[in-house]
Amino acid sequence: MIKTRQEYTTYQTKLKAELAREKMRVLVCAGTGCVANGSLTVYEAFEQKIKAKGLPVKAQLLEEAGGHEPYAVNISGCHGFCQMGPLVRIEPSGVFYHHVKPGDVDEIIEKHILNNQLVERLLYHHPATGQAVTTQDQIPFYQKQTRVALEHCGRINPDDINDYIAHGGYKAITEILFEKTPEQIIDEVLASGLRGRGGGGFPTGKKWQFARAATSDKKYIICNGDEGDPGAFMDRSVMEGDPHRVLEGMMIAGYAIGADEGYIYVRAEYPLAVKRLKRAVVAAEEMGLLGYNILGTGFSFKINIKEGAGAFVCGEETALIASIEGQRGMPRPRPPFPANKGLWGCPTIINNVETLANLPPIIINGGQWFRGFGTAGSPGTKTFALAGQVAHTGLVEIPMGMSLREMVFEIGGGLRDGKQFKAVQIGGPSGGCLTEAHLDLPLDYEALKQVGAMIGSGGLVVMGQDTCMVEVAKFFMGFVQNESCGKCVPCREGTRRMLELLTKITRGQAGEEDLALLEELALVVQDGSLCGLGKTAPNPVLTTLRYFRHEYEAHVRDKKCPAGVCKALQDYYINQEKCKGCGLCAKVCPAEAIAGAKKEPHAIDTARCLKCGTCIEKCKFNAIYTA
Amino acid sequence: MNEKHYQCNCSLAGAKKLDEQAVDKILQKHRGKPDALLQVLLEMHSLIDYIPENIVFQIAEGLDIPPADVFGMLTYYPSFKTAPPGKYKISVCLGTNCYLRGSSRILERLCQVLNIEPGDTTPDGKFSLEAVRCLGACALSPVIMINEVVYPQVEPQKIPDILISCEKP
Known part of the structure; x- marks a missing residue:
């Protein structure tokens, strides 16, 4: 139990020394992707086989291994390169092995761990030159990335609070509790220009100012981990890979606005994230870094974890609050904004997981440092879930303002199987489909908004020439139609009618007048809906109509599907x-x-x-x- | 998400049940709180994995609210089930990536092999099938999840083998 700042500093120094004592650290990825590929058996194999060699092995930082220079064998959070899993990274050299099977473990131990030789066949090979790439940072997929929110993902053991502290964890909150006023924190975040990473892009500092100004005995911080966009998994990776970072971010936000309680609202579909967060809360409470009177400063903070019940609309602020309050998760009109009147009628700040994960480094390094990344209007970095028909799928974090081309062709390695690029869908069901003409567009809030798309939560799906854009629009419409809560008639009925029209088009039963009707309906749904779900639901249809109109026309005029996808038209x-x-x-x-x-x-x-x-x-x- | 309706499930093998006393105990615990209904449903659901029809009326009576409110909450959240799930809960991801990589064919095949519709359970109580939106394992698409285990890059023809492998310890 850490009771004072002095104790924290001493403890951290001790942990850092412990870290420095490690002879080698084997990090086996235990994100959802790698676990699905069998990484846990690889982890066990490493642990047992190194032990069998008579070497000291430890799975937790403070575990007594009985040797002077122990080998750490740890699970880690998501490395992001999910399709290459199971992934193994070896510290301190940063050597990166992929597709590691339990049968490969002996060879890695024998060659790399005992004799410092590389196991070349498991290294990443550059697709163009065929040359082996030794360390993780040299792989093209990682080279162009800048990791701030994901800094620890894949580097530390998410189940070990000591590992987090040894890597600078809980330093930001300790510092501000003793040195800074809440106003100074808000100013720092304002100076950083951090904007909400959940999709809205509202300046985080400004939101906090409203809640700080509101007078109330009780205020709340809610962490929005209800990542419902199909094709997006960055929040999951942060919650799984660095849960303490999320807790620390929430505490910083809580201190800034004067809240003493927080909720993490996590999707029930993410069982691993729920498990790791729960463990993290218990560990932080036992350590005295969370709970009543933290480090003797008088600041108390409690964190509750709420599992969602599967409704996509609960990612919307007011619907999320209703869901925590035990109601049906339906949005309500704003104002009053949650910052004034939120959970149980108290001022409430809802921040996205990634927004919160950005806070500790902003506090440590300062707002100006954060501005060093990204563009003037959209500072910082953003994580994207790169998926679809690109060669390298996975989780990436880039400075804002990078072009789509760099993202798709350099980080993503272009399209797989020699396919031709056709479109990229960005921002999930609220976003839009962009074409080749947009490839040089910078990825920031404003530029994307101008072309009818949005960054959204950061899903980026690349599509090749054999994708039918009408079918894609239909897929997203089916999604929002299913998820419409039914409160606003234009959204409830309008999305259903739009889905019917799109189905008609893909079946070759529609006429040209249907396209006009579809467009008109889209605008009505946009105008007549209360919350973000309805307002943005027509985006995929509107953008595909705008940029791929010829495909719609082929369906209605010639009754042909140019991509050869729509069954009924073949x-x-x-x-x-x-x-x-x-x-x-x-x-x-x-x-x-x-x-x-x-x-x-x-x-x-x-x-x-x-x-x-x-x-x-x-x-x-x-x-x-x-x- | 999927439309829910009650059908007679009494013949389903292995369905867990809550006795009246247990229901009363849970009702007592939450009665009077503002979020009583959702908490009661969540707690009962965590015990038996579905909410049987007779319990809906017991909850309504116990919390002194119309049964329609209970049905409303129950059918609003997709996580609540009205039929007992199978021993193996199969979720097929229909998120963007999985969909683009043919997960609807996997769902079709599962329906065929198990001879049930999404949202239903096989009569022997072994398998239940459900379509979900994005399990967040997009880089491995198409994926299915069986009882919290994610199966990567599933192909329709592999499905019978996967189902058999479930039953092995």
Whole structure:
């Protein structure tokens, strides 16, 4: 239990010395992605096999390993390069192995750990030159990144509070409790220009000012971890990989506005994040860094963890509050803003996970330091979940203002399987689809807003030439239609009608007038909805209509899907040379549309064909194709 | 998300039940608090993984609110189930990435193999199937999750093997 500042400093010095004593540190990624690829068995193998060599091994920083220079074998948070998992990083050299299987562990121990030789086959190889890349920082995927919020993700053990403290954790909150007034903290955050990372982009310091100014005996901080955007997983990675950072960020925010209680609202779909956060809260409380009268300063802060119940709209501030209060999570009109009247009627600040994770380094290094990254209007770094048809998918953090081209082609390594770039969908269901013409656009709040997209929470999905943009718009419309809470009629009914129209288009049953109707409806839904979900729901449709209108027109005029995705707009044919006349397709066809003589090539009667696709699945000779 | 409705589930094997006393105890604990209804539902759900129809009326009576309010809350949040889940809860991710990489075909195949619709449980109580939006494992898409274990890069033809592997210890 740490009771004073002096004790904290002494303790931290001790931990740092402990860290310096480590001969080597093996970090095995235990983010959701790597765990799914079996990283936990790799971790166990390392621990047992190094021990079996008679070497001192420890899994926690303060564990007694019985040797002078122990080997640390730790789990770590997400490294971001999820598709290459399981990932292993070895400190202090920073050597990075990928696709490590339990069977590879012996070789790594024998060569690298005992004899300081590299295991070349497990290193990353540059796709163009084929050359092996030794350390993590030299890999092109990481080279262009700047990690602030993700600084510790993949470097420390998320389940060990001591590891966090040894890496400078809880230093920011300790410093400000003794040296700074809440007003000074708000000024520092204002000076940093930090803007809400959850999608809105509202200046964090300004939001705090409102809550600071509000008079009330009780104020709350809520950490919004209800990351519902499909295709976004940066908040999950921070909560899983560096949970104490989130807690410290919340305490800083709490001290700034005068709150003594906080809630973390996490999606129930993230069981690992919930587990690690809960452990982190218990550990911080036991350490005396969280709870009543922290370090004897009189500042108290309590953190509760609330699991969401699966409603996407609960990511909206007022709906989230309603959900914590035990109501149905429906948004309400603003004002009053939560900063004045929020949870249980008290002033409440809701900050996104990533926003909070940016706070400790801002406090330590100062607002001006933070401004050193990014652009004038959008300072700092932002994490993105890069996914879709790019060669390298994963979690990246870049200074704001980097161009989409750099993101997709340099960090992402271009498209996989030699596909042609077609579009990038940014910002999830509230964002928009951008084209090749936008590739040189800087990634910042304003530039994206101008072209009808938004940074949103940071999902970035790259699509190749074989993606149908109408189908993509339909997918997002289906999502928001499903998630509309039903409070505002334009959103509830409008999104349903829009989905019906899009379905009609993909089935080739729509006329040109439907496009006009779709556009009109989109504007009505935008205008007539209360919260962000409804206001931004038509964005994917509007941007695809704007930038890919020709594809819509092909669907309605020529009844063709240029990408060859929409099933109903394709006809099925049998390749006469490949067909052996086995008759299996004719047997399974529910419409009896296939006929032919035995051992002779068959043919499909396109007028009778239901386009169900059963024949393609059954054909053993790949003789059936669509066009 | 998915529309919920009650059907007779009494024949489902292995469905957990809450007796009247246990229900009363939970009601007593939360009665009078502003967030009583949600807390009661969450607690009961954590015990038996679904809320049976008869309990809805007990809750309404116990908290002195109309049953419609209980149904309203129950059907608002997708996490609440009205049917007992299977021993193995299968969630198919239909997030953007998984969708673009063909997760709807995986869902179709699972429906076929298990002979149930999303949201239902097999009659032997072994498997329940559900479509979810984004499990956050986008780099490994398409993924499915079975009882908190994420299966990466699933292909439709691998599904029978995955289902068999569940049952092995």
